Amino acid sequence: MLTHLPFDPCPRRAPTADEPLTVNLRSLPADVTVPAHSHDWAQLAYPLRGALRISAAGMAWLVPAFRAVWIPPGIEHEVVALGEVELRTVYVARAASPLPLGACAVIEVSGLMRSLIEALSEAVKGEAAEDRLRRDLMIRLMLAEMRRAPPLSLGLPLPRDRRLQALCNALIEDPASPLSLAEWAERVGASERTLARLFQSELTMGFGAWRQQLRLARALDLIGRGRPGGEVAAELGYASQAAFSAMFKRAFGVPPGRFMQERAKLA
Template identity: 70%
Template sequence: MQTYPECDPLPRRPPTADEPVIVNLRHLPPDVRVPVHRHDWAQLAYPLRGAMRLSAAGMVWLAPALRAVWIPPQIEHEVVVLGEVELRTVYIAPEVAPLSLSSCAVIEVSDLMRALFEALSDTQPDSADAPQRRQQLTALLLTEIRRAPPLSLGLPMPQDRRLHALCQALIAQPASPLTLAEWAARVGASERTLARGFQRELRMSFAAWRQQLRLAHALDGISRGRPLGEVASELGYASQPAFSAMFKRAFGVPPGQFLRQHRA
């Protein structure tokens, strides 16, 4: 895993009073890490292609293509690029922020929102009414972001070093079939201690945390149009029906229907 260099050849513009929403185009090298940093403004990071993992405020957020991560101002965060990623970073002045200024989130990106991102990325005023058009596009985009359905793709990260080591290992290998008892032997704690730690620190069981992780990876694979059987196998499911049943319980529709909607 390489660290993204400080020098960025693509210019970025911060939001201003006249332009409170700025859409920047980003092309990041594959499989790199952007070190911990923060901004004076809010940010919506939207992978158009590929996926990204963001760590902030004791949580890990996974955003596949056509989903966006909301990052409030002054929140320290680290970004890991998963594969080759093309994304839009939308900088939003805090005074017009459409979402929480204290917590991150992953939201679904609608067709209209995608079109507004692209329209606002054209920063060249091409007519006398360009400022008015930008103002109208900005207002509509903020409304769309405010109305966007949130997705449960955030994973709480524990403070306990043994739990943290377990969770980091699963993030690196979500298909791992190891049971909690087997993980206990690896991280130097009893199964009972780990189970209590998950409930105490993360308010969920080991199985629920692992399923949440796999759901996020499943969305990434499905969004890329990969075969369902391949995605299910890579995430440790013995069969595609078992994977589809888990997916439907979480998202309300089976993965095939989700994929058709995504392609449409």
Template identity: 50%
Template sequence: MHPTLRVPPMAGAGPTPGRPVTISGRTLDADTVVGAHSHEWGQLTYAGHGMMRVSAERSSWIVPPQRAIWIAPGVLHEVVTLEEAYLCPLRIHAAREPFNGEKCRVVEVSPLLRELIAALEPADGELPEARAALLGELILDELARAPTRPIRVPLPQDKRLKALCEALIEAPGAPQTLEHWAREVGASERTLARLFEKELGMRFGQWRQQVRLAHAAPMIARGMPLSRVAEELGYASQSAFTAMFRKTFGSPPSSFFARQPP
């Protein structure tokens, strides 16, 4: 993917002690970048529809509408839309952080949380302050109970490793070995293997698997057949992909996504 449009962060009122959660939404075209920025408040980065990639804390997450990412106050982050998306981040007062100082956390958006978020942004104008405050409290309560759904892709700083990682994020099904990539980026295979362990805390094969899982999530959420998902991500068969998914998450894709809203 090659983003073509850069836009500023969302405008709108910040949260207050009396109104701890605020929201404003906008539709963004595919390949739009909301450049790196931070806030004095916390943010639940959420899209009502469409896929996005969120990068923060040297990690990247691919996020379908069934998930959202908590970004703590002061954390630098960037959002890239992978397709047309309705981005509607929730601003949460710094004193009301729901996750005890965690900088980032991926959460599942339950049907109730989704409806509460929609109610906070009415189509017919401003909410009364009392109702907005009440909805904010309900959102915070539901958010604190939300299960995590982590598919995290750590990102490197070394330029050679970064070039390799960016290429695989662009084409997660690429079958080339670490030896091949070493020639492409001008480093020895041993050097790259050492950098994967040092900077990313995992081996090349483990990191590539996380990238493939990150890409698989929105494909499955959109209803793509598992056989096609497996093919596009470089697996020899659907059963091989399902076995990998089960090993990582403890359940096959059909069960993992069963609780997700359509």
């Protein structure tokens, strides 16, 4: 079984001064890891099927289908495919960057942006003036859509302390774990008080808030795959579907059912 995918530093089409934004089609095998690497250009990774987990600059981002993660140039990042992943990678020249260059972020992908990504992936770099004008206009509009895209709070800060790393990594693998902070303390070799202090000092949030953020990100992935709300609630460790729905609505403004309806319109 393939677990690591060697990184190819030469993408299919890198951005240039003449073409500051390019779109590439990618497919990743199930559960494969692309080792840590960086680019001279910015990247917008946009899954159409499956989900991605991106680790970079002390943070992790869970990126479900029909959302995208922005990775600035020069930031080293590791990519993990959650299931089989079909994605588009949008490369953007540093000088044309529409989003901040200092940090990664997950953004909403509008209907117009989706259409532009597909059109640009199919566009042939022709020499005719009309072809060049059409491509340039699509690139300008794509950059404008990226600039105005609303961000999503799907980033998880990652700790430096080895004991807290062990706890957080275990939760990432099993978000439904019911273990309390006191029970985790016994497993990772630290007192409950020490872990509580580390969560605040390293991650600027408590244990419960960090776990809920993780579960929210995972919920978006599972719902985006069409999983029923009851199954998602059980898989994430909620006592009932109602409790899960209430948490989801507080975070995203709509219940899971409506989110699934809106997602179906995008598919």
